[in-house]
Amino acid sequence: MTEKxxxxxxxxxxxxxxxxxxxxxxxxxxxxxKGQVYGIVGESGSGKSVMAKSIMSLxxxxxxxxxxxxxxxxxxxxxxxxKELQGIRGNEIALISQDPMSALNPVVRIGKQLLExxxxxxxxxxxxxxAIAIELLRRVGISSPEExxxxxxxxxxxGMKQRIMIAMSISCQPDLLIADEPTTALDVTxxxxxxxxxxxxKTKENxxxxxxxxxxxxxxxxxxxxxVMYGGLIMEEGPVKEIFQNPKHPYTEGLLRSLPxxxxxxxxxxxxxxxxxxxxxxPPQGCPFVxxxxxxxxxxxxxxxxxxxxxxxxxxxxxxxEDKGKExxxxx
Ligand code: SF4
Numbered sequence: 001m002t003e004k005x006x007x008x009x010x011x012x013x014x015x016x017x018x019x020x021x022x023x024x025x026x027x028x029x030x031x032x033x034k035g036q037v038y039g040i041v042g043e044s045g046s047g048k049s050v051m052a053k054s055i056m057s058l059x060x061x062x063x064x065x066x067x068x069x070x071x072x073x074x075x076x077x078x079x080x081x082x083k084e085l086q087g088i089r090g091n092e093i094a095l096i097s098q099d100p101m102s103a104l105n106p107v108v109r110i111g112k113q114l115l116e117x118x119x120x121x122x123x124x125x126x127x128x129x130x131a132i133a134i135e136l137l138r139r140v141g142i143s144s145p146e147e148x149x150x151x152x153x154x155x156x157x158x159g160m161k162q163r164i165m166i167a168m169s170i171s172c173q174p175d176l177l178i179a180d181e182p183t184t185a186l187d188v189t190x191x192x193x194x195x196x197x198x199x200x201x202k203t204k205e206n207x208x209x210x211x212x213x214x215x216x217x218x219x220x221x222x223x224x225x226x227x228v229m230y231g232g233l234i235m236e237e238g239p240v241k242e243i244f245q246n247p248k249h250p251y252t253e254g255l256l257r258s259l260p261x262x263x264x265x266x267x268x269x270x271x272x273x274x275x276x277x278x279x280x281x282x283p284p285q286g287c288p289f290v291x292x293x294x295x296x297x298x299x300x301x302x303x304x305x306x307x308x309x310x311x312x313x314x315x316x317x318x319x320x321x322e323d324k325g326k327e328x329x330x331x332x
Contacts, residue, residue, distance in 0.1 A: 002034040005176055005208055006055070011068035013047075013054045022280050024050040026232035027068070034175065037202055037209045039223035039240065041216055041255070045277050047232040048212045052178050056095055057085045091121055094169035096162075098181035103165055104153040110164055111149030114171070121172040136167040140197055159190035163197070170201060177201070180212045195222055216255050220244055228252050231278045231288025234307070238314030248316040250293045287319070295320055 013025040025047045032038050040048045053059050055070055057077060070077040072088065080088070089095075097103055105113060111133060118129045118136075130149070137145035140163040153161055162182065169177060179198060183191035199222060202209050211223055219226050219240060226243055228236045228251060236249040247253045254273035275292035278284055287293070287300040299319055308321045 002036070004031055004033050005073060006032040007069075007071040008051075008055065009069045009071075011051065011054060011070060012066040013050050013059055013063060014066050015063040017062055017281075020281050023283050024063070024232055024280060025054060026280075026283065028227075028229075028232075028234055029068075030227055030234070030237060032176065032208050032210065034208055035202065035206045036225065037199070037211060037223045039219035039226040040210060040212045040229060041214065041219050041226060042229035043214055043277055045280070046229040047280075048229050049180055051229075052095065052180050052210065052212055056089060056093060056178065057082075058095075090117070090174070091172045092174055093176045093178065094172070094174040096165050096169050096177065096179045096182045098184050103168070104161060106153050108152075109149065110151055110153065110156070114149065114164070114168060117168050118171050132171070133167075136171055137164070139201075140164075140167045140170075141193065142167070157190075159187075159193065162190075162194055166194070166197065166201075170205070170207075173205060174207065176208045176210065178210045178212070181214070182211075183218070184214075191218075198222070217259055228255065231283060232280055233288060233317060234315075235289065235318070236314075236316040238311060242311060242314060248310045248314070248321060249289075249318050250295050250320070251289050254292070287317075 008031070009029050011025055011028045012023070015022040015024060028047070028051055040051070042048050050059070050063070054065055059065060065078060072093070077085070077088070111130070114133045114136070115126065115129045118124065118132050122129070122132070124132065133149060134145045137148055142148055142160065142163055148156070156164070177198070182198065183194050195218065198209055198211070201207055211219065213219060223240050225238065226240045227234050228249065230251050235251045236243060236247065243252060244256065247256055251273070257271040258273060260270055273292055278288045278291070284290060284301070285304070286302050287305055290296045290300045293300065297319060305317050305319045305322070307315045307317050310316050310321050
């Protein structure tokens with residue numbers, strides 16, 4: 001096993017709104033190692049993006065981390081001052097968001113923005129920063145990089161802007177790249193190119209990548225491990241191959257059934273999961289999936305299951321495995 005970079009333990013993050021506490025992340029634990037591509041999958045509102053922002057210490061009011069720990073290379077991130085965090089963000093952990101426009105200033109040329117990021121993290125002069133910027137744009141597959149530097153964001157396509165964002169994120173050679181739905185707004189061909197680029201960077205730079213997506217197909221093709229989130233909790237966690245071949249959690253089963261399949265040359269109809277996710281302002285006392293689960297039992301309504309070991313390196317949060325598995329850590 002390679003060096004452990006990140007260790008998240010029983011993380012809880014809530015938003016304190018006028019209506020009450022929205023428990024967005026309700027006790028999530030996992031670790032991430034150098035060079036690993038880790039998928040976080042779930043529907044919107046499952047807590048995956050809030051968890052990523054918690055790791056980056058980017059949760060803003062009315063949100064806050066309520067409890068738990070986040071260790072980066074053995075150091076407590078939650079005890080760090082903002083200045084130290086700024087050093088870690090960008091230098092060691094970088095985030096690619098779903099919306100490149102929110103990270104790019106529309107009235108400033110690409111070159112100026114990219115140079116600013118490079119010079120913030122590296123002690124180099126303007127000329128050298130420009131050379132680094134051109135090389136970075138080449139690495140992310142942008143043609144005529146010298147010309148692109150002179151352009152404004154609105155002059156570039158969505159895929160190009162996403163590549164610029166990736167160039168900015170990797171400019172300081174982070175050890176962990178958090179990619180939050182990096183391809184959602186892009187068409188299928190560009191999506192594939194961006195994911196290929198992220199994989200290529202992972203291989204060449206030995207970066208760890210946390211790939212957050214609602215698309216299990218993306219996880220299957222790109223990740224080694226996966227965490228399936230639902231209602232602010234982990235439903236299932238383990239090696240991608242095993243989970244795809246033999247899902248243990250009814251929610252994972254449902255997600256897999258809802259993936260489009262090619263059957264005799266035609267696309268098979270999807271089987272969507274009926275119902276809607278739980279209200280995290282009033283999370284259910286038992287299993288969060290109970291209202292949508294075809295196997296739900298009386299007990300599921302009353303008590304949150306334990307995280308149960310269901311394989312050498314796999315866990316699931318479901319009462320169905322109570323007698324078969326070994327009980328792991330409880331998340332509440
Ligand atoms: Fe379904 Fe019960 Fe398992 Fe929840 S605990 S997923 S309701 S069987």
